[in-house]
Amino acid sequence: MKLHDITKSVVAVAMMAGGLFSATGATPIYLDDTQPLEARVKDALSRMTAAEKVGIIHAQSKFSSPGVQRLGIPGIWCTDGPHGIRPDVLWDEWEQAGATNDSCVAFPALTCLAATWNPDMALLYGKSIGEEARYRNKNVLLGPGVNIYRTPLNGRNFEYMGEDPYLAGRMVVPYVKGVQENGVAACVKHYALNNQEQDRDHVNVLVDDRTLHEIYLPGFKAAITEGDAWAIMPGYNKYDGDHACENQVLLLDILKGDWGFDGVAISDWGAVHNTEKVARNGLDMEFGSWTNGLNWGASNAYDDYYLAKPYLKLLEEGKLPMEDLDDKAARVLRLIMRTEMNRNRPYGSLNSDEHYAAARRIGGEGIVLLKNKKGLLPVPENVNKILVVGENAIKMMTVGGGSSSLKVQRETLPLDGIKNYAKERGIEVVYERGYVGDVTGEYNGVKTGQNLEDSRSPKELISDAIKAAKDADMVIFVGGLNKSDHQDAEGTDRKEYNLPYGQDEVIEALANANPNTVVVNLTGNAYAMPWKDKVAAIVQGWYIGSEAGNAIADVLFGVVNPSGKLPMTFAKDLKDYAPHAAGDSAVYPGVNGDVHYKEGLDVGYRYTDKLKPGNVNYAFGHGLSYTDFKLGKASVTADDMAAGGNITITVPVSNIGKMKGAEVVQAYVHDMESSVYRPMKELKAFDKVEVAPGMTVNANLTLGKDSFAFYNPDTKQWTVEPGKFEILIGTSSDRILQKVPLTINESYTWKDSE
Ligand code: BGC
Secondary structure (H helix, E strand, C coil): CCCHHHHHHHHHHHHHCCCCCCCCCCCCCHHHCCCCCCHHHHHHHCCCCCHHHHCCCCCCCCEEEECEEHHHEECCEEEEEECCCCCCEECCCCCEEEEEEEECCCCCCCCHHHHHHHHHHHHHHHHHHHHHHHHCCCCCCEECCCCCCCCCCCCCHHHHCCHHHHHHHHHHHHHHHHHHHCCCCEEEEEEECCCCCCCCCEEECCCCHHHHHHHHHHHHHHHHHHHCCCCCCCCCECCCCCCCHCHHHHHHHHHHCCCCCCEECCCCCCCCCHHHHHHHHCCCCCCCEEEECCCCCCCCCCCCCCHHHHHHHHHHCCCCCCCHHHHHHHHHHHHHCCCCCCCCCCCCCCCCCHHHHHHHHHHHHHHEEEHHHHHCCCCCCCCCCEECHHHCCCCCCCCCCCCCCCCCCCCHHHHHHHHHHHHHCCCCEECCCCCCCCCCCEEECCCCCCCCCCCCCCHHHHHHHHHHHHHEEEEEEEEEECCCCCCCCCCCCCCCCCCCHHHHHHHHHHHCCCCCCEEECCCCCCCCCCCCCCCCEEECCCHHHHHHHHHHHHHHCCCCCCCCCCCCCHHHHHHCHHHHHHCCCCCCCEECCEECCCCCCCCCCHHHHHCHHHHHEEECCCCCCCCEECCCCCCEEECCCCHCCCCEEEEEEEEEECCCEEEEEEEEEEEECCCCCCCCCCCEEEEEEEECCEEEEEEEECCCHHHHCEEECCCCCEEEECCCEEEEEECCCCCEEEEEEEEEECEEECCCCC
């Protein structure tokens, strides 16, 4: 007998002794992956004791949960998410495990992904990050995030997909699918209404039902009902008095009821507060209790978790129903079988050339050219000397910001990306700091190793930059926010809408010294631009990760023609965002723990559409190209909506410039007669088309009956009222080029559960 045959029979004997095999020695159903998933789950569950079931629904370390050793069922490993695979931390600590095989490719932040307005990029992203997770043997990727961009002060907006529920929904679905193709679960977060970091662990959101369903839930709904996400993360905050993890409405009624979710609701780290409530109200797994999810925690408290011994005790005393435990354990088993026990999943890959290429491509497609006066960009041929100014040109941005912090294999800095191209073209590059912001470079023990100290005073820094600016043909300022507290970081919100560290002054001084000043800002949020009219070009660069410098330089030097579009409104002032309009603390950041979403549906452009145009610097959907496009007349074909048919609008897009480029044609619905308030327009379809110079390509915009519906809180039904609508077609929310009138003759109503 060969060695592996001996091993096999030893295992078989052991399993028979434990009663797993039938008398004939056949493989038990739960281990047989030719059997249907549900049969396997049921079989495994039927073999488990109550203690074993409780055992698999809570953590055993910072990021893992146990399986059932007696049955050979493995546990699961989770990882952050959502921009790269987090380095391994110690078993029970937030500090680094010190592994040498856990560096990764950092992909662009989700705001950048959303700015591509290209679902194919979301699929590529999901597939690539899923491969990295799989290679590192992680089963659950803690991401993506789809919380709506309600206020530009939210420190965590960089991890989300912007202000529009339709855009977020379209982008999240392929991300989830791409991840899960690898046998890795996507865990969509932070469900729901986690729209600020200030007081995040206890803030109680009060929002009307219509706004909840029309603005804050659609991204999650799409991830679950269309993306089939295998996991979701209820957040820290409360909704209507109850924490998200113990919220019957969010978890039982909507998620598991209306949307038919069959996956696992995994608590945010430390978001559970009460055994009975979480046990009854639909939470399936508990992680990170008695930690803040960031940097502290009780050690080895796992047996005392709310869903550990205290839960078992209440079950054994008959105070809580066993059916709820069975449901939770079945869901966790389903997750294990979809991931770790799926023998057919691919092996994944880490730090591959393909992943770097994907990161660079997504980054390049997400960068948004906001302004380009007299076509200063791409960098003209006659430029001999470029001055680069700004801390973000030389600062690693992948370390910091909270749980999304990474340990990268490499990160190209903007200054280096620019230098690479400049060298090829014989351009001299000089660098000036301009300002000093955050010189730290460490998160949970991962160090950038950069020394960013500079002893010059702000005055000296500016005067040195001005001197150099006068001597250059062109100035590229690279600034923005960073990943330190009160910037773009988990756990805190921003304190001001303006850029920090006196950058406004630096930019203004540079623009005065050199008319060819380009501003490139790396942020996850919008910000004030008092210098907007003084600079020649503005580029919104986001956080791009490992390939930041290359992707930015690709755009600046015209190797990539920008095609990104803003996924959020860049308003002029903070008060131009509805939650800040009245300066009412009850609306933001909350009073006595409550925050009232009094603005209702008026989030982002839904609010600024009511203001004078001057209140917006750059509108939702805005983004320029190095070429010019002309939209032809839209043609409409309509199938019978009552029979589930769609309306398709075809718009010819001609490239009338000299460079290949891509345009995003956007369709907004305007309801002209309605019994309820409707925002002036709402995005309901978009299509990104690539067009060669002199060519025309059709953009196809598909609208279904849900494109015209509002949520009626009284009947809990989506409702389309008959009447006149207009489809507004344009290339940004404030550049509407055509209006297609449309009359709907019948009324339609349906429920999410139908
Ligand atoms: C964050 C989550 C994250 C978790 C695990 C929490 O602090 O809110 O997004 O996935 O920690 O690191």
